[in-house]
Amino acid sequence: MKNSYSNIFTFNKKNLKKTINNLNKNNLVCLPTETVYGLGGNAYSKTTIQKIFKLKGRPTSNPLIVHYYNLNDVIDDVITNKLFKKLYKKFCPGPITFILKRKISSKIHPLACAKLNTVAIRFPKHKVTRSILKKINFPLAMPSANRSNNVSPVIPADVFDEFKKRIKIILDGGKCKIGIESTVVDLTNKPKILRPGIIDKNSIEKILKCKVTGNLKTKNKRSPGMMKKHYSPGIPVLINQKKHDGVSAFIYLGFKHKGKKHFFSLSEKSSLNEAASNLYEIYRLIKKKGYKKIQISKIQNKGSGIAINDRIKRSSKL
Ligand code: AMP
Ligand code: MG
Numbered sequence: 001m002k003n004s005y006s007n008i009f010t011f012n013k014k015n016l017k018k019t020i021n022n023l024n025k026n027n028l029v030c031l032p033t034e035t036v037y038g039l040g041g042n043a044y045s046k047t048t049i050q051k052i053f054k055l056k057g058r059p060t061s062n063p064l065i066v067h068y069y070n071l072n073d074v075i076d077d078v079i080t081n082k083l084f085k086k087l088y089k090k091f092c093p094g095p096i097t098f099i100l101k102r103k104i105s106s107k108i109h110p111l112a113c114a115k116l117n118t119v120a121i122r123f124p125k126h127k128v129t130r131s132i133l134k135k136i137n138f139p140l141a142m143p144s145a146n147r148s149n150n151v152s153p154v155i156p157a158d159v160f161d162e163f164k165k166r167i168k169i170i171l172d173g174g175k176c177k178i179g180i181e182s183t184v185v186d187l188t189n190k191p192k193i194l195r196p197g198i199i200d201k202n203s204i205e206k207i208l209k210c211k212v213t214g215n216l217k218t219k220n221k222r223s224p225g226m227m228k229k230h231y232s233p234g235i236p237v238l239i240n241q242k243k244h245d246g247v248s249a250f251i252y253l254g255f256k257h258k259g260k261k262h263f264f265s266l267s268e269k270s271s272l273n274e275a276a277s278n279l280y281e282i283y284r285l286i287k288k289k290g291y292k293k294i295q296i297s298k299i300q301n302k303g304s305g306i307a308i309n310d311r312i313k314r315s316s317k318l
Contacts, residue, residue, distance in 0.1 A: 008156045008170045011128050019169050020135055028052060030145045030159045031132065032173025033067075033124040035095045035182050035197070036152035036280070037159045039167070040067065040129075040142035049111045049141055055166060058148040063114040064141040065097050065122050065182070069133035077106040077139070078119050083187045083208055090207045093125040095178050096199050099186040112141045118188055128173040144181060145170075149232050151280045151315070154179050158284060179277030180307055185212070196307040198276060230314045233283035233294065237316040239309075241295040248293040249286040253300075262291075272304040279308060283315070 009015040019029050026048045028041045039056065041048035043066045053060050068074050071088055078100040087096065102108065102119045113119050121139075124130065133140065144152040145159045145167075153159045154176040159167070183197030185204060191212045193201055205212050244250045250263050253270045257263035264282050266275035286294055296312055299305050 005157070005160050005170070007165060007168060008160060008172055010172055015169075015171065016131060016135075019132060019171055022169055023132070023136055023140070026051075028055065028167060030156075030163070030167055030170040031126075031129045031140075031142065032156075032171065032176060033126045033129050033142075034176060035124075035178045035180065036154055036176050037145040037156070037170075037173075038067070038124075038129070038140075038142035039145040039163075040140040042136075043067075043112050043139045043141035044107045044109060045138075046109050046111060049109050052141060052143065053111075055163065056143060056146070056148050058143065060111065061114050062148075063116060063118075063120060064112045064143050065120040066108055066112060067122050067124055067129070067133060067140040067142050069130065070123060073139065074121055077103055077108050078121060079103055081187060083191055086207050087185070087187075087204065088123070091199055093123040093130065094199065095125070095182040095197055097122040097182045097184045097195075099184065099188055099194065101188055108139070108141075118186075120184065122182055126173055126176075128171055149230055151231055151233050151283050152181060154277075154280050158280075161284070175277075175281075177277060178273075179280060180311060183307075196310050198273065198304050198307060200303055200306060231280075231311045232315050233287050235287060235291065235293055236318065237294045237296065237312065239296050239312050239316050240298045242297070244295065245293075248295045249289070249291040250295045250297070251282060251286075252297040266308075272300065272302075272308065275299070276304045276308050279311065 022029050026042050026045045028051050031038050031040050084098050097120050099118050099120050102117050146152050146162045156170050156172045159170045178198050183199045184195035186192040186194050201212050253266050255268040266278050299308050301309050
């Protein structure tokens with residue numbers, strides 16, 4: 001199908017080839033994953049990594065997630081362990097990122113890992129990105145396809161809003177099903193969640209059969225996703241709101257205010273997974289409608305609600 005954006009391409013054989021050619025030339029492309037759209041490039045190439053940081057306006061102290069097709073592809077780059085293998089078996093490909101020790105001989109460019117001795121790796125599930133990962137001879141460094149601090153994109157038009165024509169190819173994979181970023185779990189020591197996601201702490205503990213720390217309150221800034229201010233829609237966000245102020249956009253769960261002006265439901269059936277998948281789209285919609293402020297009602301802090309609260313809390317920091 002044709003669209004009005006000259007750099008958004010339908011997923012077909014011809015465009016798949018074009019995307020791979022660009023990646024082989026160390027260019028950047030935007031790809032769909034099941035979590036959010038990513039800005040991807042060759043993780044082994046210095047110039048590619050530099051382009052990613054530059055285009056995103058991201059501080060080089062914030063490491064990138066490196067994406068692989070499967071387990072066999074990572075063994076030369078990271079030191080795997082039992083905990084990783086258990087989680088891989090259960091959840092991969094899927095919305096979970098593992099922090100592992102980097103092998104000395106690893107070809108991942110040190111800039112991708114912000115010169116740390118650890119690497120963040122993920123195996124995305126989306127068929128478009130998997131078909132690309134299968135055909136290239138390097139992993140993809142791929143942060144979310146947004147300018148630093150902004151909300152992650154969940155549809156191709158969101159990616160266009162972030163980078164306009166500064167990116168040659170945005171491959172259309174529809175709306176991202178999960179809609180918020182992957183769970184990040186540090187497995188270099190005692191398992192620790194660095195960023196909550198749809199795969200929650202309980203399900204990880206169940207597989208590992210051990211306690212996993214949340215670590216969300218510490219001041220550890222090794223991870224960009226842990227920086228206080230992040231995921232900002234560009235207007236003030238107020239959380240735990242009870243009363244509508246009459247003018248702001250009001251985000252809530254359920255259908256109580258259905259049809260009322262200024263009210264936006266994250267999920268009419270109050271599903272926390274659906275709420276997570278709609279959050280960023282609703283943030284962008286509200287901004288486009290010209291609202292000056294967002295109020296959000298209290299969201300249950302369990303399951304995917306933990307990940308939603310993490311994102312909205314950080315988007316509320318000024
Ligand atoms: P984004 O690229 O926007 O999806 O965010 C990248 C996420 O990867 C951050 O939130 C970090 O938690 C995580 N990350 C990447 N590399 C590392 C690393 N070496 N150590 C710890 N966290 C990392
Ligand atoms: Mg991001």
